[in-house]
Amino acid sequence: MKVWKIFLFTLLGLFFAGCLESSPNTTSDKVDDPTYSNNTDPTLEGMMFIFAENSETILGTQDSTARASERPQMKVDFDYNFSIGKHEVTCEEFKTYSKMQVVCKGDSLPITNVNYYDAILFANERSKAEGLDTAYVYGSALFDADNHCLSLGNLIFRTDVEAYRLPTEAEWTLVASKNWNPSKGWNSNNSKYKVHTVCSSDTSASVCDMAGNVSEWVNDWLSKFKDTTLSNFAGAPDGGTLGERIIKGGSFRDAPNATTLYSRGDVYTVTSSTAADYVGFRLAIGKIPNPTWMSSTGNVSSSVISVLASAGEMRSYTGSFHTKLAFRNDETGNLVYIDYSNAILSAIEIADTIDSFHPDISPDGKRVAFCTKPEGISGISSLYVRDLNETGSNLVKLDVESAAIPRWGILASGDTVIRYVDDAGNNTDDATFQAHALWQVPFSDGKFGTPEKLLSGNYHDGYDAESEFAVSGARLLRAHRNGKDTVWYGGEQACNASLANDGTKRTLFLDFGGSIGQSFAETSYNAHKALLVADSTGNLTQVIPAPDGYTFDHTEWISGSTSNVAVASLTNEAGAHQKIAVVGLSRAKVFEIVEGEELWHPCLWAKRTEKFSELLNSDSAGVYYTSAGGAVDVILRYKMELLWEYRNAANVLILGSSRSNAGIAPKELDSAYFAINASNVPNSLYETRYLFENYALNHMPNLKYLVVSLDIDMWWKTKTNEIENYFYKAYKKSPGFVYDKNHEFWKSGYPAGLAEHTENSPGNSIYREWLIPTRGYKNEACYGWEEEASVDKIVTWYEDNPEFFKAHVEELEAILALASKKNITVIGVIFPMSPKFVETNSFGRYGLSRSKAPELIDILQSLSKTYTNFVLMDENKMGNHDYTDADAQNRDHLCSVGAIQMTRRLNSLLDSLEQLHP
DSSP: HHHHHHHHHHHHHHHHTTTTOOOOTOOOOOOOOOOTTTOTTTTTTEEEEEEOOOOOOEEEEEOOOSSSOOOOOOOESSOOEEESSOOOOOOOHHHOOOOOOOOSSTTSBBOOOOOHHHHHHHHHHHHHHHTOOEEEEEEEEEEEETTTTEETOOOOOOOOOEEEEEEOHHHHHHHGGGOGGGGGSTEEEEEEEOOOOOOOOOOSSSSSSSSSEEEEEEEOOOOOOOOSEEEEOOOBSSSSGEEEEESSSSTTTSSSGOOOOOOOOOOOBBBBBBBOOTTEEEOEOOOOOOOBEEEEOOOESSOOOOOOOHHHHHHHHSSEEESSEEEEETTTTTEEEEEESSSSOOOOOOOOOOOOOEEEEETTTSSSEEESOOOOOOOOOOOOEESSSOOOOOOOOOOSSSSSEEEEEEOSSEEEEEESSOOOOOOOHHHHHHHHHEEEEEEEEEEEEEOOOEEOOOOOOEETTTTTTEEEEEESEEEEEETTTEEEGGGOOOOEEEEEESSOOOOEEEEESOHHHHHHHOOOOOTTTTEEEEEESEEEEEEEEEETTTEEEEEEEEEEEEESSEEEEEEETTTTTEEEEEEEETEEEEEEEEEOSEEEOOOOEEOOOOOHHHHHHTTTTTTOTTTTTOOOHHHHHHHHHHHHHHHTTTTTEEEHHHHHHHOOOGGGSSOOOEEEEEOOOOHHHHHHHHHHIIIIIIHOOOEEEEEEEOOGGGGOTTTOOOTTOTTGGGGGGSHHHHHHHTGGGGGTTTOOOHHHHHHTSBBOHHHHHHHHHTTTTOOOOOOEEEEEEESSSSSTTTHHHHHHHHHHHHHHHHHHHHHHTTOOOEEEEEOOOGGEEESSSSEEEEEEEETTTHHHHHHHHHHHHHOTEEEEEESSSSGGGOGGGGEEEOOOOOOOOHHHHHHHHHHHHHHHHHHHHH
16 A cells, blocks of 8 residues: 555544444444545545544344354454445456456446355456455366356465455444445345346445345355454354355345344355355455454464365375364464365364374274373373364363373274373483383273283384384384384484384384485485485385475374375474475375464374276266365265165155255155155256256166155246256266266166265265265254245246246156156145245245235146146145244244154155055
8 A cells, every 4th residue: 555545544544533333233324424434545446445443343143043153242343444345346347357257237237146256356356457466366276168266276365465355244344334224225125126236225325235236245254253352353264164155235135124234144055156146246455464263163363274285186195085184283282173075175173271282083084082292292191082073072081190192003803992102202211211101092982991001112103013013203213123122213313203004114204414314315404304214124215305495394104094195294494383294205295285373293094995996987976066066066965975875775755945955854754765855955946857867767766756846936947047057057067967967877877886986075074964864854943934024036026927937837747757657756845934925925935926826836736637646745835834933944944843744744645645556
């Protein structure tokens, strides 16, 4: 920022000092707040300068009915100023800087149907056009045919750069709170459910359309809130296991009384790749000094741990998508882990008060052991085991006086044990070394057994039970071999030793520029500048140099897998453990995978996987979800896993939208009915037909009943709607679907191993927990039908475009015809919605005139005369149903209680059909 500009705004800021107060959750007609009134940024076109320094705002709410992610209230104060766009970025502006192909109905309309990636790339392009640095840097980018960005690898947001960016949630809320009046914005009451020219609703507002027109992307990952005050809050350091982002403000489809300042989400899960015709964005510019971040586990930090490697890149080293990394964040003393089986990666910190060193992941990848003293430090150390999840649940402590540097092992009997030493001190003195011992303790069912002594000597760097071979590297490189203790490496100083677990008895370690190492490497180097590998006799076999500007520390072999891979911290010239890297010994390559402030003691685990079929391409087969995907993709990924796994067992298949996803619980059906709920979100009959025709008919030989949700209020969607019809274009970012299509959906026969490939492909651990145990049903909490039955689509869409409804009827008829050929009965379900819609002129959440709905339902009912394999199950009954508040999640979805009632009624219908057609 130019010096004269800083001086000018400093004077103005002093003039307006004390004028900035925040009342974020109230409606206000105030339009002359000096925060941004009449202070257009003179050097940045379309931007308003915000005097935020020494001000505060409130995020969240105390309303107990709000989403958990929106509670409680949290104060944020600012010690910096910034600029923000007067209005949302328009189509004309977007086309000026973006390479993405867009179709706009007017240049002065806000740009929509852009995801987070598209928005930040636009910000970068405007920065470059004006000679500025960029706020966002990334390693790789994936685009579709229209230059719509699907994914950005190694994405980093730079807070210390003066560049265009998206506003933080705190910045956005601060500005919006000064003129918050949703009734004056373009909303469902006045917009005719379409977007309008920017700044055309409340023309007196200095910053326009924050409460209406289109909702807006902000910069933050979705974070938790705490009842506290944070300075310069910048959100979460990453998106957690769901990869969630935030959108703010109301849109043309939202009712004013349902538009709140604290809202931060949408109907569906919002990720970086989400796009919608009611979501746009505005820009901000300005550095964020000393930002604070709060993780998904509620840990507040002044630094960010960035994941640099994708799941696919990690698999290229470990040979498995099921790879996990655990390490110590030395700034906090907490354990952090990354689960690379998730396509969307997150560094999850397990926050508590236990100082955690030397984590080691269990052989099954589900737990982590750690101690409270690091290598080289004598004294009492405690050993713990906990689950490797966000809360670090089921924490247990080994009841001994001292235990340090745990390492998991599996005995020949198959029993799992943990080996440890009773002191982590250095091994320079022979007597002191021999005074301590290596121990082993069984661990099963979350409990420790009775410890037993294995060896005298502080051998804490690995043990081979078959040959009683052990190593220790804390000042000296010691080995226990053939029943004898010996010192390797000529007695020169060494540390960070690790014994391979693949039976080769190789030891990797670091030295201090020792003469033996330099002679072997045929070059001179400094301390920790080379990773050395010795064979079972202590002779050097390999040396790998550290990257320029870094040295190695905390070197360890990978566990769980036989891959020829190690992991290490990388220390910069200032001594900070800034990165973690994978070391591929076969390639002699060092690959950086994580970056932060102080990252210690990495442990890398990979699941041993079988090669299921040489005929299937492991990069494509069953890979239905990648980092380019969002909630739609990950839901379908697990539905496909269920389909392939139970293709022969299932005789009932449920297809449809989020209503059937939450409304029918397969395991609540009697044992005679083995059901899979393959509903996806969002869904149209076009998607239902695609899945039924190409997968179910080809690969489910025992299928007898197809249950289909008939969401007639949503039948305004067209077959070419990219967002609502996944199989029009969006599927192309999922290699598995493209692979299936290229092989004609395996009509000639199921390819052996496809189910296993799908199970081992990238996914999301949270969705797995939700969907796999229930066979695809999403168990939802019960909040009731909502206070108001608001409508998200123009009610008269059928009158305006009756061909939309007709097209869906034709699609349903196509499904019925296909099912008839295989003697499959189709049950069409109209799911219950809020009975409060009876008081409106709308059939349901997405419109359809109540006056028209009965005759359209009659059209569906009449199909049973043409197709004898069709049964209509109308559980909505024009809102006059018996599903109460206790049965509902929201105004158009059942919760777990209602799902049981719905499923039991479906069971009764199936029983009656069985009697007719046994």
